[in-house]
Amino acid sequence: MKKPGIKKAGAKPAKKPAPKTSAPKPKAKTTSRGMSEAEYKKIALTLPGTLEGTSYGKPSILVVKKFLTRLRAEDNSLVLIVGSIDERDMLLEADPATFHITDHYKDYPAVLARLDRIDAATLRSMLERRWRTIAPKKLIKELEAK
Numbered sequence: 001m002k003k004p005g006i007k008k009a010g011a012k013p014a015k016k017p018a019p020k021t022s023a024p025k026p027k028a029k030t031t032s033r034g035m036s037e038a039e040y041k042k043i044a045l046t047l048p049g050t051l052e053g054t055s056y057g058k059p060s061i062l063v064v065k066k067f068l069t070r071l072r073a074e075d076n077s078l079v080l081i082v083g084s085i086d087e088r089d090m091l092l093e094a095d096p097a098t099f100h101i102t103d104h105y106k107d108y109p110a111v112l113a114r115l116d117r118i119d120a121a122t123l124r125s126m127l128e129r130r131w132r133t134i135a136p137k138k139l140i141k142e143l144e145a146k
Helices: 037-044 085-094 120-134 137-145
Strands: 050-055 058-063 066-072 077-081 110-114
Touching: 037 066, 037 120, 050 066, 066 120, 077 120, 085 110, 110 120
Parallel strands: none
Antiparallel strands: 050 058, 058 066, 066 077, 077 110
């Protein structure tokens, strides 16, 4: 049995740990996924004619009194209307970490997007597509002029 601290004759000395360098560690990569409620509102409210209002008693973003989107406080997800149930199902299959639905939305062309997972470019694209289907022609021309 070996006793701690006693070395056997002819044993190699233990290697010393490498000295720590003062070189800075590489920064962790930042991701563009996920956003805050303020960031989501900023994106939604940049579309012409959008304003904060209510839909079915819930705070929402509207375009000329028509529903554009809202944040579901229950699960911190955005309600996004899409072109069809097939499109919704494709989103659910392609990125289930970001997109989901509840039983309430199963028969509607709507998908829920987790706010902490969706990236700004995807949200902007999805909102603009919906906005173009409900906005008056005058507002669409205004956006295209920008």
